[in-house]
Amino acid sequence: MRAVVGAVLFGSWLAGSAWAAEPVQLVLKDNRFSPGQVQVRAGERFRIEVQNQDATPAEFESSDLKVEKIVAPGGKITVMAGPLKPGTYAFFDDYHPDSAKGTIVAVENGAEK
Amino acid sequence: MLATLIIVFREVFEAGLIVGIVLAATEGVARRGAWVAAGVGAGVAGAMLLAAFAGALSDAFAGAGQEVFNAAILIVATVMLAWHQLWMAAHGREMAREMEAMGRAVAIGQRSLFAMAVVVATAVLREGAEVALFLYGVAAASQEGAGAMLAGGVAGLGLGALAAYLLYRGLVAIPVHRLFTVTGWLIALLAAGMAGQAAAILAGADLIPSWGYQLWDTSWLLPDTSLPGRALHALVGYSDRPMGVQLVAYVVVLGALLIGARLARRAPSPVFRHRPL
Numbered sequence: 367m368r369a370v371v372g373a374v375l376f377g378s379w380l381a382g383s384a385w386a387a388e389p390v391q392l393v394l395k396d397n398r399f400s401p402g403q404v405q406v407r408a409g410e411r412f413r414i415e416v417q418n419q420d421a422t423p424a425e426f427e428s429s430d431l432k433v434e435k436i437v438a439p440g441g442k443i444t445v446m447a448g449p450l451k452p453g454t455y456a457f458f459d460d461y462h463p464d465s466a467k468g469t470i471v472a473v474e475n476g477a478e479k
Numbered sequence: 480m481l482a483t484l485i486i487v488f489r490e491v492f493e494a495g496l497i498v499g500i501v502l503a504a505t506e507g508v509a510r511r512g513a514w515v516a517a518g519v520g521a522g523v524a525g526a527m528l529l530a531a532f533a534g535a536l537s538d539a540f541a542g543a544g545q546e547v548f549n550a551a552i553l554i555v556a557t558v559m560l561a562w563h564q565l566w567m568a569a570h571g572r573e574m575a576r577e578m579e580a581m582g583r584a585v586a587i588g589q590r591s592l593f594a595m596a597v598v599v600a601t602a603v604l605r606e607g608a609e610v611a612l613f614l615y616g617v618a619a620a621s622q623e624g625a626g627a628m629l630a631g632g633v634a635g636l637g638l639g640a641l642a643a644y645l646l647y648r649g650l651v652a653i654p655v656h657r658l659f660t661v662t663g664w665l666i667a668l669l670a671a672g673m674a675g676q677a678a679a680i681l682a683g684a685d686l687i688p689s690w691g692y693q694l695w696d697t698s699w700l701l702p703d704t705s706l707p708g709r710a711l712h713a714l715v716g717y718s719d720r721p722m723g724v725q726l727v728a729y730v731v732v733l734g735a736l737l738i739g740a741r742l743a744r745r746a747p748s749p750v751f752r753h754r755p756l
Contacts, residue, residue, distance in 0.1 A: 411685075411692075422616035423533060425609065429704045432683060432720060435545055436612060438534030444542050446685050449692060461486070461613050 389413035399468040408472040428457035483631030490606035491639025497602040499646035504662035507578040508588035518596035522603025530611035546684040553677035559594040560670035568740035672716020675729035690723025
């Protein structure tokens with residue numbers, strides 16, 4: 367049992383160690399994210415850069431991506447996410463969850479953009 | 480107003496669960512109220528300071544300042560909980576006996592109060608910084624009147640504090656000779672959860688290996704974002720999609736505390752040697 371768990375852990379660690387070089391760029395302005403939807407490749411770790419162009423603080427958060435980070439007014443943060451299974455993952459600004467929200471769509475390798 | 484209420488309640492609730500357990504775990508120790516209050520005060524002051532320097536903190540450690548800081552204070556809290564746990568294992572029975580014999584305020588247990596005040600301070604600091612930033616944002620945007628915002632904040636604070644109080648009252652309804660066994664388990668789980676959370680934060684920022692990014696997914700059953708999910712997250716470190724390193728840290732800390740408590744109990748302190756039963 368322990369050996370199986372160990373093998374699974376190690377395997378997924380190896381699989382997760384490669385991530386895309388190009389970060390996903392998100393801009394927060396007027397309490398909205400642009401772009402509101404981003405496509406990434408499934409199975410790869412990737413960076414998300416969030417730039418806050420508003421005069422108020424934001425908290426970039428996604429329970430789907432297990433990410434939670436404060437973005438100061440006019441500030442920029444980088445978080446890591448993935449590797450993701452194909453599917454749709456929601457993110458939002460925890461301080462303005464009604465307007466500032468978006469999705470990341472993970473697609474299989476080689477899928478058309 | 481409702482948005483303010485919800486976010487303030489959520490953060491106060493999460494910190495409040497920890498304060499509730501700390502209050503129950505220190506039940507009967509003289510002057511614990513002052514220590515816990517000092518912990519809350521230090522946490523609030525720290526939260527405001529942290530909120531003021533949020534931008535600078537983000538840029539520290541090559542952009543991983545928030546992650547390093549959050550993980551560090553979780554680790555400090557874990558160490559303090561562990562210290563209290565082992566101390567209680569050695570002295571808990573003695574304390575419970577003295578409480579039963581002499582009523583509430585007992586002098587022993589003073590030394591573990593500092594550790595528990597630190598735990599309270601870190602919990603209030605973590606959740607309080609988010610509240611302070613949020614309120615600053617609402618005030619700056621002035622989308623709603625300052626009065627409504629204040630009312631929402633106060634209501635959220637009151638409801639969160641009420642939840643903490645109810646947890647505390649529920650725990651101290653347990654008879655004294657069982658109380659410290661129950662709070663001992665709660666503190667061990669709390670410490671394990673914090674250690675797991677710290678590991679997940681560091682692995683999330685690629686500072687340590689993750690050993691698997693998603694061991695399982697129970698978000699369909701009990702999402703982290705739901706109120707029960709949040710409560711379990713704060714209390715026992717529940718995560719709907721845990722990382723490998725998170726589970727390892729959890730199991731290691733929980734195991735170390737359970738074994739350590741057993742060993743501490745077997746080696747009684749000098750005061751404890753003559754055991755009148």
